Amino acid sequence: MILEDVSSWLVWILPLIASLFVPLIAKYSAKARNYFAVAISVITAGLALSLVPGVFFGSGEATSTSVAWITGISAGVFIDPLSVLFTTLVAFFGLIIAIYSLGYMKGEEGLTRYYFLLLLFIGSMIGLVISDNLIQMFIFWEMVGLCSYALISFWYKRPESVRAGTKVFIMTRIGDIALLAAIGILFTMFGTFSFHGIINGIQTAATAGTLDTGLLVIAAFLVLGGAIAKSAQLPLFTWLYSAMEAPTSVSALLHAATMVKAGIYLLARFILIFSVAPVLIAALQPLWFPVVTWIGVLTAIIGATLALTTTDIKGVLAYSTISQIGFMMAGLGTAVEGAASIGWFASLFHMISHAFFEGLGFLLAGGIIHAIGTRDMRLMGGLKKTMPISFILMAIMIITTSGLPPFAAFFSKGLIITSVTDAGNLIQIILLYATTAITFAYSVRMFSLVFMGKESEHLKKQHVHEAPKVMLIPAMILAGLCIVWGLAEPLVASFMHVSLETSLLGAFTNLETPIFLSLLIPTGLIAYYSYYKNYQGVRNIAAGKNPLTTILSHGYFFDDVYGGIARGISNVSDGVRRFEGMISLFPQKFASTIIHLANEVHVYLDVYADKSLDKLINVLANKTLTGVSKMKKAPSTSLRNYIAAAVLGFILIAILIILTIGV
């Protein structure tokens, strides 16, 4: 137990603190910095794994430890199957990406910043899912948003990266505000931020019959707002496509595997909290749960159709992510019995398998972009010969994505569809089935455009090579997991302490599978004819100018509407800005002075040189003098040394104080 207590704290504090040391270590060697980041992610993953047995063999009840922080707010960790599941996923994926980055980011500028943000992100994301109160969770929620912003704008010299980063930041802020409002409501109702406190508050109020369900439903909708923005769901999903400006390793970690799942975590957590009071669930059932399902289902199909039309290889994966998270939302929307319902488990199970196959997709896309320097699929083709390993891995990826048996997504997606079918809304069921068919279509389309056919003109000009080993091995690990993960379903279920009515074999024999498989035949045929037999029918429709293509190429006009709103706001602020013309000159001048200053400093740095001894001092003094004047060189020049010295001094003070009084 003691090990778990320690590791549940260390697992998020260690990467956070280690991130601060990245710049210091980078000062000595770039290699040391890279391996330091990898080492920290290995330790983090180990710490996360050490939490697993306790939960697996435990009772499934949540335990939490906390220390007082600011009056009324404590900092703590909350250990239950849900939080440990997420912690392990984040730590594992952080490790995969840290290794992958060794190859993918090799030779980039600003890698110190990159590894700093990577570790900061891992720490914050684990902190988010392991927090035992809403304030702490919200702080980390903002921090992962910040990391996402900084990493999307990583290539800050490219204007489109900066623009994309800003767009993402602003769009996700909308959800943050909703979440903050929900936290405010919950605090005024129960006077506490901690999950245990809120659960107790709901329970006592429910037994006393004084529970204000109306207000709680509003809070639940606000929470949903937060989740929608963070997890890129309708109507705030467009940011995820813009986020593809980030380095591909970042896209894999943040925008496929972990950060976008924060919304799923939030809803899963709140469904657990709400389900302690049946009266509250009854209040949520008529409106809240159906809205969640509808958002999920609609996002799933919209995302899938958009994935079918985009020509950007990362765009396909982004829309695919949006669509798959839609599945998870749909699953959560049917989880009216909390952890006891299939939907709750199904969406979390699918969350993991999606992390594996989408992460794999991104890692492979990264290798391809790395090799040929473009994201446009029209410029690719015929990579089968030059990148054979990537080809095989990508085949595994699209089979998993499409949900073909017996790979991971077959089981997880099947569970979600079962859950939605049990809920019994026919339109939702049809839409979900349609989405699975489209998923197959866009996967095949991407696969054929990239790997099949003839080499394009663009590729003939350059020497294409297979991705380096350090990038392939993480991808192979993920591919292996894609294959076997589905079979782990009973294990995961007992880890989550839920009992499934269906067995593994049952997945093959129930009603959904034949429907699903038969749907794949027409889509498969269309894809086959259009990409292999060069049947132009579908391609003509796609290339022509008709309402369908207009809608799809504009991404259902969501971005245009948002752009209109933003332009309206900026017109107003332009008017305001004219009045501020005079004042706005000041910061500009200020900034240029600073730049000028920095320049001069750079030019004249390190001018001091030491010399000379002295006759007055005898030989003995001379010897100490020479010794010391060697020391002198170090401190008289560089600011970094000063800061390092100050940090040492800080540690010295801390040690001395602790030596005198003890903690």
Added chain:
Amino acid sequence: MVEILDISLPIISLIISALLTIPVFKIVRKSSHKTALTLGWFIVVFIIAGATVANLALTYYSIANPGLLNLTLNGGASSIISSSFLVDAISIYMAIIIVAISAVVVIYTVFFVNSNERPSDRYFAIMLMLTAALLGAVLSGDLLTFFIFWEAATAAAAFLMMYRKNAFSLNATLKYLVMVIIASAFVLFGLSIVYGITGTLNFIALRDALTTIAVSDKSLLILAFVFIAAGYAIEAAIVPFHFWLPDAYTAAPAPSSAFLSALVDQGSYYILIRILLYIVIPKGPNATLDWTFMLAILAALTMIAGNIFALIQNDVKRLIAYICVADVGYNLIAITSYTSLGLIGNLYFFLIGGITTALAFMVVGIINKHGFKTLEDFSGIGKKLPLASLALVIAGLSFIGVPPLGGFMAKYLVFTSALQANLSWLAVIGVLTSVLQAAYLFRLIHYMYARKSKDATVIKESKRILIPIFILAAALLVLGLFPQLVLNLLEPATRQLQLITPLP
């Protein structure tokens, strides 16, 4: 009775004078008696400022047996979180020496800086602003008000450093700014924790809250203390946080170095005294947190490192900058001892150390102006610039602690307090490093008088700029001979400290 107005008048008068300085310089530049006019203007400014400070001091001491007066801007229940002023013997003492030394340095600057130089009006205005900010800082009654005034002071200090805008001063200023910003972040973080634990930042309310602090909050308090201590250690240039200081003081123009070493440094020791002696009680029944060992180690490090680095300097101005660092160490001994003698010694050392470093920087400024920078350059200076050299010798002897001068008395008080507190090892280190000081300062004197200069050019020594210099030199001698002049002012301070914590 002391009113808010009495306290704020010196600050306000200096700020208004600073604002008026720029239009006044417009007039001055048109006239033919530039120096006389600027001198007249600043004499008027400092007479007004001195009168307001005197008014504050007299009003305060007209109270029978005055204690610590805490004046909050908002009364009633919110008073513990409101901005507040604190008047006691120490803050009055600090206010007096700040205005006095500032006056001398500004007069020196009038002769040093040509009033035709374009930004010189701003330079003077910033000096006055800095004085005002420091007055606000030493008179403030809670950590946040202090912090705000202190930030204003450091910003002004940065402008003073980069006045010449050459590569060296810009480089040094940038380093200073970065370090100060780190320090501010440390302090603010610490303050936020302290506020979280106790709900107040007022000096007196905080001290009361800390004596009854719950055991569970103790580790948080340690964290907060470490952050605040590290933050102010950067500002006070305690080794190993001191690296910005030599760069900054060497690169800044001489009046700035004098101003910063004599005033801004003292401000940072002042807050160390306030926090360590008045708030965080280290010993006795009401002990909060025992910091004495930590500070003793830092004091020893500072004395040793400061003096050794001074020993190897070739640039005389940089050498004096390192003496400033070493002086911090001697000051820390006094705080560490935690005795009433230590408090007196510390406050006395402030004054003497400030005057001595200001004097040294002012003289070195004059000599540098003629192009002499390194030790070799200083060969034969004693014959070329006899009066200025004499002043530098007085400063050097005071640094070492030669008896009739102020430095002797200051070191005597400090070392005795260390012996009283059973910290004899610290006193021994102090004495040994003083010997080191003697080594390099006598070497300087040797160069100045015993070596022949390389060229035989005759330099005409400007006489009027020596007036402020010899005012300070005379002050060193007088204070060394009659220390009671100052010690009488300090005596109430020890009584007041007895009131709140029984000192051993």
